[in-house]
Amino acid sequence: MTKIKCVISYDGTNFSGMQIQPRTRTVEGEINKALRKIHKGEPVRIFSSGRTDAGVHAKGQTFHFETDYKLTRAEWKRALNTLLPSDLHVNDTREVNTSFHARFDAAEKEYRYYILNEQERDVFQQNYVYQYPYELNIKKMQQAAGLFEGAHDFTTFSSAKAETTGSKVRTLYEVSCYQGGSRIEFILRGDGFLYNMVRIIVGTLLDVGRGKLNPSEIAELFNKHDRQCAGDTVPPQGLYLWEVTYKEDL
């Protein structure tokens, strides 16, 4: 038995998310179909680094699976890409230690969120950015972004529907915000993220940008432990699971 780790990218537009669900098109469902074909009809279970919601994209999602088949890295990649649909692509595959787990061994995740800060709708970017027409104070957003870095209890900034039991403390290594023309990029890196956490942090930073919230109020929001106090959950199409880093990569 060998264990294979895969890094994939997908355009989330036409997927009902990462996790398999009956009667809808999911990333996991498509990968299962391809692996089953390679394994001559035998089902192969995959384990991903975590879920992504419907409409959310990935540049570097990861998963692993076990197999008795002996293929080289290049052969696994080619076999999978031949069978996968055009909005889902295997960037890389490699054999890993049998103790490896794509979810439990993830040391760091990076998400990015893209905003198009323009009034005129861009029909070509509708599924790939969040088009936000209001004027934004980038300096204030950058100042507020930094306040999310470090170890915090993120209860205020995660969905109340989150199934997480146990600690809601997560450590963010980077929360930054860049402006290039009318495009605004948010980069968030951390040891883990709660449900909807990236989208709620970005929504809160947009409130800061519009002057609805002051950076000095962020600390207080953390103390409230109440999702209602934070900004809106921004829509999925601006969000990209950018990279998952493992201990052995650090």
Added chain:
Amino acid sequence: MTKIKCVISYDGTNFSGMQIQPRTRTVEGEINKALRKIHKGEPVRIFSSGRTDAGVHAKGQTFHFETDYKLTRAEWKRALNTLLPSDLHVNDTREVNTSFHARFDAAEKEYRYYILNEQERDVFQQNYVYQYPYELNIKKMQQAAGLFEGAHDFTTFSSAKAETTGSKVRTLYEVSCYQGGSRIEFILRGDGFLYNMVRIIVGTLLDVGRGKLNPSEIAELFNKHDRQCAGDTVPPQGLYLWEVTYKEDL
């Protein structure tokens, strides 16, 4: 009765082309629905600069319609954009002379075609470029592109299925080819284009780029008047109707 000219952009991915057809989603069908709503249920016919195929995009398609309603430019634009789906957008509207016709008065059309010259599939660009993995000689393609400029009978470089009766002579003012990283841009400007003409010219230029065809053979192809002699019709998703220019704009 006033006549309104509109400039629109659309992401062609989820449209079965510009022209209305029963039981499929078309650009014209969506515009008709919006105009009918604005006119309280009364149908309003539109006349476009020309058709585009399924999957083909537009940055500057044009159409006109007649109306008894008195709205300002900004009001027409807002009314339409409020009703239109997110992959179809009105960039501009204005009142024109009652003799204006979006198709017959078009003096010049510009099309662009985009190729991503990379081996690794980019899932985010699959609907917006033609991904072409083979090595290309850009210098030779640029040399061949210039040979399409001027007045020619384009029978060889248009679909045999074209319904055009009459002359197949068209004048191209510009046929150029630029490389920026792994992105290749083709710009074609002319007084008119036959069915599939842009896609067949680009397909022929790719044959030149791969060394299957020599620039010196292009003149001979024109003389053959036979579609079979030209290159493949490249797929629709790389094609953009970029701009339609009218006499009064020149």
